[in-house]
Amino acid sequence: MVEKKKNKDIRVVPIKELDSGMILMEDLIDNSGVVLLKKGFKIYDIEKVLSFIKNHEFETDSILVEILEKTAEDYQEEDINKFKKGFYTVKKEMIDEVKKIMFKEEIKKEEMEEMIDEILQSAEGRLNVFQLLQKIREENDAIYSHSFDLMLVSHSIGKWIGFNKETLKELSLSALLSDIGKVKISRKIIEKIDKLTKEEELELKKHVVHSFDMVKNYTFMNDRIKEGVLFHHERFDGTGYPRGFVGTKIPVFARIIAIADIYTALIEDRPYRNRKSPLEAIKILELDYKEKLDIEFLYIFIRKIADRYVGAKIKLNDGRKAQIVFFPRFHIYRPVIKLDNGDVLDLLNEENKSIEIVDFI
Numbered sequence: 378m379v380e381k382k383k384n385k386d387i388r389v390v391p392i393k394e395l396d397s398g399m400i401l402m403e404d405l406i407d408n409s410g411v412v413l414l415k416k417g418f419k420i421y422d423i424e425k426v427l428s429f430i431k432n433h434e435f436e437t438d439s440i441l442v443e444i445l446e447k448t449a450e451d452y453q454e455e456d457i458n459k460f461k462k463g464f465y466t467v468k469k470e471m472i473d474e475v476k477k478i479m480f481k482e483e484i485k486k487e488e489m490e491e492m493i494d495e496i497l498q499s500a501e502g503r504l505n506v507f508q509l510l511q512k513i514r515e516e517n518d519a520i521y522s523h524s525f526d527l528m529l530v531s532h533s534i535g536k537w538i539g540f541n542k543e544t545l546k547e548l549s550l551s552a553l554l555s556d557i558g559k560v561k562i563s564r565k566i567i568e569k570i571d572k573l574t575k576e577e578e579l580e581l582k583k584h585v586v587h588s589f590d591m592v593k594n595y596t597f598m599n600d601r602i603k604e605g606v607l608f609h610h611e612r613f614d615g616t617g618y619p620r621g622f623v624g625t626k627i628p629v630f631a632r633i634i635a636i637a638d639i640y641t642a643l644i645e646d647r648p649y650r651n652r653k654s655p656l657e658a659i660k661i662l663e664l665d666y667k668e669k670l671d672i673e674f675l676y677i678f679i680r681k682i683a684d685r686y687v688g689a690k691i692k693l694n695d696g697r698k699a700q701i702v703f704f705p706r707f708h709i710y711r712p713v714i715k716l717d718n719g720d721v722l723d724l725l726n727e728e729n730k731s732i733e734i735v736d737f738i
């Protein structure tokens with residue numbers, strides 16, 4: 378097999394300008410003779426390297442490196458690392474802040490807002506929030522993780538609806554705090570695998586009131602934020618709680634958090650079932666929740682999610698492989714696909730109704 382080799386890009390760079398995607402072609406030695414990094418070291422996480430070498434002096438300021446051409450995977454890896462780092466640092470700080478709210482301690486509006494800004498910024502990158510959430514899913518920790526997912530997904534929906542920055546911040550805070558009242562519910566109920574009894578169900582439903590009780594006295598939070606918390610389990614057909622509001626009587630923030638809540642619950646692992654893929658989640662939302670959610674918001678949301686899967690390679694239940702070509706305006710879960718042999722199938726057609734998408738390849 379002939380291996381194609383490109384010309385290597387080898388050059389001398391200032392140590393201060395080391396970057397991800399470079400391989401050291403010589404040892405990095407400080408002026409006391411200690412080898413800090415060995416020849417051949419590949420830099421993935423430049424910030425880690427810089428913080429590691431920043432307290433050292435060097436006899437020369439430059440070093441010989443090979444600069445690798447970055448692949449799409451490298452970029453993706455970088456994005457995930459960037460996101461994870463920012464996400465986990467701010468998440469830890471935020472959990473402390475959220476705990477203060479749980480105990481109704483004093484918190485500063487500015488600090489809270491700054492943290493929300495930081496966490497939302499850490500999610501900005503080449504990958505979108507949804508892909509990132511999929512990637513870091515394995516490191517979940519129940520209530521807090523769900524709250525953070527809820528915040529990020531609600532923020533995305535708000536952005537797609539066209540909210541301004543200030544409103545997006547309020548919506549994010551409302552979503553973040555909407556489930557914190559669950560800490561007052563017995564762990565036995567929260568973690569129960571079997572179906573809840575009637576009493577347990579009633580107990581669980583109280584979390585919206587507990588959450589509201591925790592936030593209601595903070596004067597820097599406006600009513601929209603607090604209503605989002607209290608009413609995020611209201612449903613358009615009146616089957617929700619705590620008030621059984623119908624349709625547009627449900628405040629806007631609560632309608633958005635409701636969509637984000639159902640979606641994130643579907644894509645998270647639960648003790649009693651595996652997580653659904655985003656396409657399966659769309660199918661469930663379209664088939665089971667159309668009467669329960671704000672349909673306009675719902676379609677803005679699921680269309681955006683679906684858009685990301687145009688061109689995705691899929692496997693069908695009969696073993697054939699295909700590619701997604703187009704999502705219809707409604708019945709998004711039945712896209713037009715192109716088989717490997719070139720045939721194009723519209724899954725909405727009656728004759729194709731037995732065909733299911735079972736996996737991504």
Ligand SMILES: [Fe+2]
Binds near residue numbers: 555584610638
């Ligand atoms: Fe909830």
